[in-house]
Amino acid sequence: MGYHELTYEKADHIATITLDNPEKLNAMTGKMLESFSRAIEEVRRDDDVRVLVLTGRGRGFCTGADTEMLIALAMGKPVPGAVEEDGRRHRMEPIGWFGVEVSQLEKPTIAAINGPAVGGGFALAMACDLRVIATDATFGMASTHRYALPPEGGITYTLPRIVGLTKACELLMTGDLVDGAEAERIGLVNRAVPAEEVLNTAMEFARKIAGNGPIGMELTKRLIYRGLHETSIATQVEREDAALVHGFKTEDYEEGARAWWIEKRKPVFKGK
16 A cells, blocks of 8 residues: 655665655645554564654645644544544544654654644654754744644643743744744754755764664663653663663674674674
């Protein structure tokens, strides 16, 4: 089964999902979100994929729900295309489940924000581990002052953890949008670069991460996010110790030790 309104590519252990509804700045549709769920699952299951990059076709990253979806939601009707070819599980998922799908992916994720990312697009980007944005891109939630609606996509979970409670309240309660340069200044993103450099910069991050041992990367990501909720550093150190014990038993550790200590070369990790 193919994908609708997005493309999926894989090369050199990097998967790239490109939202592909450029006439509407990659606004989310039911068919896009159904395809997105399947693409994320493909990333999850494919052991050859070590990093995921998310981006948008054309001038935009993603401007949230399109008009047809908003009307359906407002009227309490099924979103066209969202569940036509899917089962009961997706029918029961809440609005904004895409944020959960991305944030709970075990593999590192990078948002290459090539243009406007507002509403659900903002939430999607903030669900990723790393973010590269165009300096002139608009970035924020906007639903509060445009539609008098609360935010979605898990942004009330991710945003306070990234920029702190005070700034998160400001951004979500005012609905103010920021440009890429300001997003970098306040810590919303890792890098702000000219639009034409966004994907290349994101791919530089991806290649660096993909060159590391994938087991070590997944263990590291798991530790970081579990640490956000841990109240005891001692407990977190015990988790790190358990992860180290697991790491020492891998073929990748043996390869790394042999390459750096004995053969004086760059290691080639296989995820075993």
